Amino acid sequence: MIYSMENKKKLFIIAGIILAVIAVTLLMYRIFFSAPQSQEEQKVFIVNRNQTDAQTLDKLKTQGLIRNKVAFKIVRFFKRGNIEAGGYNVSKNMSAWQMAKKLTSAPDLKWIVIPEGYRKEQIGEKLADTFGWSNEDLDKWNTVYTKMNIDYIEGTYFPDTYLIPIDEKGLDIAKRMTRRFDEQFAPYVGQFAQQNIKWTTGLKLASIIQREAAGKNDMPLIAGILWNRLNQDMNLEIDATVQYARGKTDMGWWAPIKASDINNIDSPYNTYKYKGLPPYPICNPGLAAIDAVLNPVQTDCLYYIHDSDRQIHCAKTYEEHKANIEKYLK
Numbered sequence: 001m002i003y004s005m006e007n008k009k010k011l012f013i014i015a016g017i018i019l020a021v022i023a024v025t026l027l028m029y030r031i032f033f034s035a036p037q038s039q040e041e042q043k044v045f046i047v048n049r050n051q052t053d054a055q056t057l058d059k060l061k062t063q064g065l066i067r068n069k070v071a072f073k074i075v076r077f078f079k080r081g082n083i084e085a086g087g088y089n090v091s092k093n094m095s096a097w098q099m100a101k102k103l104t105s106a107p108d109l110k111w112i113v114i115p116e117g118y119r120k121e122q123i124g125e126k127l128a129d130t131f132g133w134s135n136e137d138l139d140k141w142n143t144v145y146t147k148m149n150i151d152y153i154e155g156t157y158f159p160d161t162y163l164i165p166i167d168e169k170g171l172d173i174a175k176r177m178t179r180r181f182d183e184q185f186a187p188y189v190g191q192f193a194q195q196n197i198k199w200t201t202g203l204k205l206a207s208i209i210q211r212e213a214a215g216k217n218d219m220p221l222i223a224g225i226l227w228n229r230l231n232q233d234m235n236l237e238i239d240a241t242v243q244y245a246r247g248k249t250d251m252g253w254w255a256p257i258k259a260s261d262i263n264n265i266d267s268p269y270n271t272y273k274y275k276g277l278p279p280y281p282i283c284n285p286g287l288a289a290i291d292a293v294l295n296p297v298q299t300d301c302l303y304y305i306h307d308s309d310r311q312i313h314c315a316k317t318y319e320e321h322k323a324n325i326e327k328y329l330k
Contacts, residue, residue, distance in 0.1 A: 041092045045103075046163065049085045049111050056083055056103075066096055075100045086110050087163050109165050114177070116159040116286035117210045119244065120146050122253055123157050123284070127173060137170055145174040155203045155281025156181040184287060191294050202293045207281035210289040211240035211254070214310035219292035224299040225314060234302070236271040244282035245269035305329060 045065060047056055057073070060066045079100040086107025090099060112130050114123055124141040127133060133141075147153055157174065158181035164173060185199070192199045205226060213219045229236055242257045245267035249255045262272045269278040301314035303321035307328035315321040 043090060043092075044087045044109065045090045046087050046109075047083055047085050047103075047107070049161075051085060053083070060099070064092055065090060065094070066099060072096050072100070079104060087165075107166070109163050111161065111163055113161045114157070114159045114284070116289070117283045118159065119253060119283045120154055120157055121248070123177075127170070131164075131166060131168075133170070141170045141174070145171045148174075149178075151200055152178050153280050155207050155284055156185075157284045158184055159284050159286055160184075185290070188290055188294065195294065197293075201277065202290065203285070204277045204281050205293045206285040206289040207283045208236070208238055208240060208277075209292050210285035211243075211283050212238060213289070214306050214312060216288040218306075218312050219289055220295060220297040221299060221301070221312060221314060222304060223292040223296035225301050225304055227296050228299070228302055230276070232302070233275065235273075235275050236277070238271045241269045241271045241278050241282055244278070 043063075045060070045063065057069050060072065061069050066072045075096045079097065081104030083103045084107050087109030088102055089108045090102055094102065110130055112126065114126065118126075121142055124138050124146075127141065128138045146157070157177040160177075160180055162176065162180075164176070168176075185203075188202070189199055192202045205223065208226065209219050209222050212222050226236060226238075239257050240254070242261050242265060243254050245265050246257065246261055247253070262270065266273065268274050269282065271278065299314065300316045302316060303318065303324075304312055304314040305321070305324055305328060306312055313324045313328055315324050
C-alpha cells in the first residue's frame, strides 16, 4: 500500500500523540500510583481502633507509604473492602494497588482489650476467640504458661489494650502481659515496702477491691474496710473470693453466689470460712485498685453494701449493716 506524504504526516502525528499519551500515563502512574521508593523498607502500619478512613489516609501519606491521597482514594474506589483495626506488615516499595490489597486483607497484628477485673481464664477465653486457639492452646494458657512463676499465677496479666501478632504463641503473650504488669507496677513496689506490705499481699487486696467495687470512687473506702477487718482478725467474708473458688457457671465466671456456695465450697479462697487473704489474687486489677490499697479511706466501717443504683453504703456495726440491707436491698 502506497501512502501519500500527507497521509504519512497524519500517521506520524497519530503515533506521536499515542506515544505522548503513553508517556504521560506512565509519568502520572509513577507520580501518583507507584511505590514511594524502590527499596524494600518493612514496617508495621497501625490502624487504631475506631480510626476513620480519613485518618488512615492521612497516616499513610504522613508515613510515606503512598504518594498521593487522591490517587489512593481512586484505587480504593476500585479495590473494595474494609480496613480493619490492627497492624499490617507493609513496605514503601508497595504500589498504591498493592497497599490497598494489603490493607483490605486480614491484619498481621490484632488489637485485644483486657478489661480490669478479669481472671486469667477469662483472658484466655478472649485470646482464644481473637486468635483462633484450639482447646489445647487454651488449656496450656490456664495450666502451663500462667503457672511458671509462683508470684505470677494470677493478678499479673495486666489489663490493658494490646496489639499482638496473630502468630504469637500463648507463652509469649503471657510474658508480654506480665512485662506490662512489671512496668506499670514498678512505681508501687517501693510504696508497699515503705508501708511494710509485701507486694504480693497488696496485689491480693487490690484484686478483691477490683471485683467488689462498683467503680473507682468506691475503691479507697472498700480498701479501708478490708484493712479494718484484717487488723481486727475478722473473716473478710467476700463474695468475690467464693466466686473465684467456685469457677465458671452457666451464668459466667462471676455469677452471684448462693448460701450453698458459702457452706459447701471448702477452699482457702472461701473467706467466709477461712481468715486472712486467699492464696493468690482473684483477678487482674487495674492501677486504681492497687493505689487504693496504699491509700485507703480512714473509716470506722466494717461492712458495706451496694444498692440497686450501685451506690455504696457502709456500716460500723453488724446491726447497722442489717439495717442498710433492709433499707437499700429489700
